[in-house]
Amino acid sequence: MAATGAQKSGWGIANLAVIAWALFPVWWLVSLSFKVPANIATDGGSFWPTQWTLENYRGIFKLGEFVHALVNSIGIAVISTVIAVALATMAAYAIARLRFPGKGLLIGMALLIAMFPQISLVSPLFSIERGLHLFNTWPGLIIPYMTFSLPLGIYVLSAFFREIPWDLEKAAKMDGATPAQAFRQVIAPLAMPGIFTTAILIFIFCWNDFLFSISLTSTTASRTVPAELGFFTGLSSFQTPTGAIAAAAVVITVPIIIFVLFFQRRIVAGLTSGAVKG
């Protein structure tokens, strides 16, 4: 059934409204970041900056702390994502393919961990990491990030693996593939959209985390940007660091957008179509 003109324009208006709703705060942030810091108190309410400036950006990159935090953020998020996706892929494959006792329990536990309120674990984690000398180190953040992103990753990926017809793997075996060849040449290429989706979700989770970063770090040795923002101070004690925070927020949003855009092209829906039936 073809949509009528009225229906189409109705949808168009609805879409625009939603996009405006979602993008307004983003625009506000961008606008703030380009305003002259001294004027933000007076200029703050206007939609466009009355006077455009890069002062905020220059300011934050002059701060050693921010650059440190940015390096920490990128390093910790990328390492956590790579390890978590690799582990989640293997675990999800096993869950989707194998019948073993306690499978249901395993999935249940994984979900339970994902649902567990993270705040309740902060104090014990703090003590444990102090004891293990992991406090304020990269692994000290990577480990909890993996713990909380793995269940989600396993869950999403096992759904993807379940979608891949098992017959394909049998066919690969019959064609003479070893299990490793079957996985690498047949299953993994088909699971790629799922792997990328999971990677995006996990990366965003790690990148945006504030709670663990603020609780398990004490210096810029491992503090990530979301936590570092809280430590921003103005150029003088009379100034609120609004412009600097806005600029930093814009800076840390950019990698996420690039990351998503880069991987989104790989998430081709319906990649498995044509495998089976006629």
Place this chain on the structure above:
Amino acid sequence: MAEIVLDGVTKRYPDGALAVQAVDLTIADGEFIILVGPSGCGKSTTLNMIAGLEDITDGELRIGGDVVNNKAPKDRDIAMVFQSYALYPHMTVRENMGFPLKLAKVDKATIRQKVEEAAEVLELTAHLDRKPSNLSGGQRQRVAMGRAIVRSPKAFLMDEPLSNLDAKLRVQMRTQVSRLQRRLGTTTVYVTHDQTEAMTLGDRVVVMRGGIVQQVGTPKELYDTPRNLFVAGFIGSPSMNFLPATVENDALICALGSIPLDDNHRRALQARSGEGPVIVGLRPEHFEDAALIDSSHPGVTFDGTVEVLESMGSDVFAYFTLEGERATTAELEELARDSGSVDAAAVDQLVTRLDPNTGAREGESLSVWFDPANVQIFDPQNGDNLTAASAQVSTGQHAADTTGRTED
């Protein structure tokens, strides 16, 4: 190419389900053998055990003389065509067909040449660089066949390879599969639940039920002398009519009247262990419009009202409803369940296949003739065909020992 021997092969799934029980089967080199039976009878399991995709619980499997029970599929050198085709969606047709050769580390030029040869045979040359998602069902099916034939394996295994095609294409592909197999002369095990495919394709057919082999034989053997009720009901379309009957005064008394016994029947009835009622089986094609039969031709006739008349051009099917009970045994119930509602109703009904020149009219009475020599007698207790055990039933040599009788 190789001989495949199943020696007491049994499969018990981890959940305890006994899917295949002690199958003994010798598949000759180059033979085209069909595994047929209703859904869930263990055909795929048997095939997967030959392929190496399922472990063998008990028994021995030999391919070309070697015991392969513990060999991985890749070491058995057998190709398989799946019901779902199982084409690799991220590869082109060329890559799909070349995949087994690539894994076998065949050099690129040879792969190219072999794939193109196979594509030629299967009329896929024009589609070699397309992805499976851009192909029609029939083309996908042929790619699946192509992937199997490129590497000249010892045997082909096919699990309902045509069941996803529409009826017309299925018939077309059936012929092509048959031609391909003859041409390559490769041992082939073909699984189907469609008895027409089984009858037309195979050198020999294996009928299975509940994990147990019921009968192995050429299509003609299965048709003429089914060993039991199940095989009799499964082979032939429309299926054989089954009627409960009692033996009285040297005749079988059933809803069609009194059928005089011939020597063969007498021998069969004497040989059986028990007493009591039997089941009489008659194929639809063994009936004829009495008006078209030469009166000198001996036989039994009965009158009935034609309930439904279906003309197929070359044949006419006339359906009658019979009085009295219908024959019920576990086998017949399973057959009815398997074939769905249409044939389940046919258990009540008598189906006859008549000459197109018949004067039969729907709703009118018709005199129908049949030759008692074609009657097969089954033991309701165990389903055994008593007549098959004692002699071959064949048309033509019966006139001497039957007396023509007309029942009204």
